[in-house]
Amino acid sequence: MALTWPIDLLVLFAIIAPVVYLVGVKVKAGKLVDAWAVAGFALSLISLYLLYAEVSVKKIITQYWAGSQLRGVALLEIDMLSIFMAAVFIFIGLLTAIYSTRYMEHDSGHGEYYTLLLLMVAGMVGVAFAGDFFTFFLFWELMCITSYVLVAFRKTRWEPVEAGFKYLIMSSAGSATVLFAMSILYGLTGSLNFAYLSRTLSTAPTPWSILALAMIILGLGVKAAVVPFHTWLPDAHPAAPSSISAMLSGVVIKTGIYGLIRMMLLIFAPDAYNWQIVMAVFAVLTMTVGNLMALLQSDLKRLLAFSSIGQIGYIIFGLSVASVYGLTGGLFHVMNHAISKALLFLCSGAFLLAVESRNLDDLAGIGRKMKITGFAFIVGSMALAGVPPLNGFQSEFMIILSGLQKGAADSSWYMLSAIMVLNILFSVGYYLRIIQIIVLREPSSLASKAREAPAPMLFSMAILALLCIVIGVYPGPFVGLANQAAQAAFNLDAYVKAVIG
């Protein structure tokens, strides 16, 4: 089976989507393009599963997607880590598409919307599959450009346009920095291939390669919203349509995380470059700023956006430990945060659709009127607050545990882990606050008119809420997947040998 299928299918469905849309208009089947996009995601997910079956046997598969004459570039190299990330991306994409069938009903431009959505996910999957910097950057930009447009999708209002513009400027600056780092690396080694770069640079740091590392942390850090490069996120995520916010906060920022994991373990090996403590400080800073700022928000979606920054801090902390346990926790949290944050944004989308306001005071008590959405909202918030027996707890405890294990060798890690525990405590404060406002208060005048969301929206939310509970109660198989991915990320030898031999 061709291993590009998950991407191919997404791109194919994206290109044909406008035609389907026009046909749909012609034959008066308004929802045709919606169904088409859902089918595209579903097929892509199935092909990814087939690919997973293959990778779990062979461990690593490589393919030169532009022919073998371009040795060293245009390479896809897929291991468990790639599969893990791609699975999260496509799965959330699928649920978002199902949700959008009703959520975007009142907007125009469905053809463009689904084309962009499919292309964005294709870009993310491509980033996860890339085996060299050229491929990586190609798909990276595909994802970025589509996401700029999606943020500013409701272009008749000023806020999305402004937020989209800010996002464009900052993210492009980040991309440019990555591009610069790429050219330095090319200058150093004469190759853009991850495997070659790893063999040449991973054990022998030079001032130039350290500069490249710093630029990559900065460039990808912008996308991952690591403090202090996070300022675009609280503007962009709330301004986008809620389904897109779910994608942005749930999965798009995770591509930055993926890039950091891949490059920092593969090319800039932690034993030689000793970036652990620097990253840990970034992580602690990120989580603290994110959680403290979230405490102060009165706009629901902005609050959720800041909370995403806090959660990114946890994930980076898991990475900074640079152990299999830590990375397992981090990757597991990537999955859990994708699920619960997407859930919360989808819930808030349902609330917004009902009352047309993001202000918490207007939303007060709406959970009483929309019981299922309200319940899903409680589950998602509690999960992110790290309350057992929900999924967020399982991954957060693994991350803290790995930090404490490192503390035996260097006691400053005890301190850093303690800061993370305190952060979780902070975060409980604001999650509890939004639960109280949305579910427990007497309904406001706007909220009392709200009706329960339509079935396709409820379906996506119910699936995500169920996953929060299931993963929390029985995490075994899911941790197993994250663990395989983490082991693959640390298995540099296999990754290099698959290309160089």
Place this chain on the structure above:
Amino acid sequence: MAGITGYDMLLAVLVPAVVAPVCFVAGRKIGRVGNGLLATAAVAISTLLLAGSSGTVFSAGRSVENYGVWIGLFKLDAVFMQDFLSLTISLLIAGVSTLAAFYSIAYMSHEHNQEMYFTALLLFVSGMIGVVLSANLILFYLFWELMLIPSYFLIAYWGTGRPRVVGFKYFMFTHAGAASLISGILLTYSVTGTFNLLELSNLLNNVAPGILKAIMILMFIGFAVKLAVFPVHTWLPDAHAEAPTPISVLLSGVMIKTGAYAIVRMTLTLFPSELAKIAYGLSVLAVITMLWGGFMAFAQTDLKRMLAYSSVSQVGYILFGLTSLTALGLAGGLFNVITHGVAKGLLFMCAGAIIYATGIRDINKLGGLAGKMPITAVATLCGALSIAGTPPFGGFASEWMIFAGGFAAHYTILTSLAVAATIVTAGYYLRMIKRVFFGECPANLNGTKEAPLSMLLPISILTFLTVAFGIFAYAPLQVIYPAAEAVAKIFTGA
């Protein structure tokens, strides 16, 4: 397999948890009474299952159920264990919860969304039972938090006064304690490589004393918040006073006792060498808690708030008994967990009956109710005297053991202070009884009637137990004393 079904402990935890969504879904159809009866039946089944495992505990000392791998990555198994210690507390939890669920049927009749109420109640009970039975620290923590979430919603949604503020305070305090607890648990794993309680005590012997002390303190903070020991008790008077009464029964009667259980099970059992160094300091804290709670109770005019402060004071007795580290004191402390659980549950139910009948909870606005509500009056008197440590009630039996343990540990001054604190206790209870049941009846209360039978039934059962535990104290002590002795042996041996 021993016990009734062979899966007794798993079922005892699962039955309430599984019935909870049933209550929610069937809620509107079967109505309030149906819901309540369903919930009562579910908890009663748990109680029977727990009692069923007592045979194995008596013959073999403990009974273990292992359900295999839960999270393979950390070699984490789902293990439940029942021994003398957990048998004592789990029976108290399940028993009082059964009565509270039954009591709720009438008490919650004026409230809205009863199906949600019973759902949350069942999850709350399931969490409490799970805490006591877990033999694995992560599982323990999971259930520890599972008691918090539903109880938070119970307070914040159906509470009185300013429920959301009170609920928030309750959640944040308890969760901060839990964060400290999980840090301790994770630190334990990072030095020993296991979460299994049954294996831990041997492994911890090789750990450096500094780390051991850190773990002990972190865990103790978590337990102390739940138990409401002096400086971290401030959530309790708010939460227990403002919760709906059946939930106050559960919070004051049984939930805070999981803290006492955890102190015996972990702090005392796992860290004996470190604990022995600070035991005296903890006893001082216990006496402060006792006196502080007692004096604050004197200052209250709100019926339920007074009872809540009285719980703080009683927590002091329990902690004092435990930190005496003698078999007698430990047995007294654990026995007081039971007698206080029963008596305080009883008193909150009586307070609920008074509030239900009159709608008033200010002691100064009540009066002369003895003639109107005779059963409630007698029951309140029994409960109050028991807590004040008057023979022949249960509280007397447990409190003299605590004091005897204190003297045996040579805490002479502290024990004298503790004995003196019982005078305070008797003082505020007698004042309350005089104000509420005797004296002149205000004109607006002339038409007051006794609470409905379904509320009086649990009250009568608890009244009976309060007396029975005093007269036939040897029966519960057959379970409690071996538990206390096992812990005391660690210290005399060490």
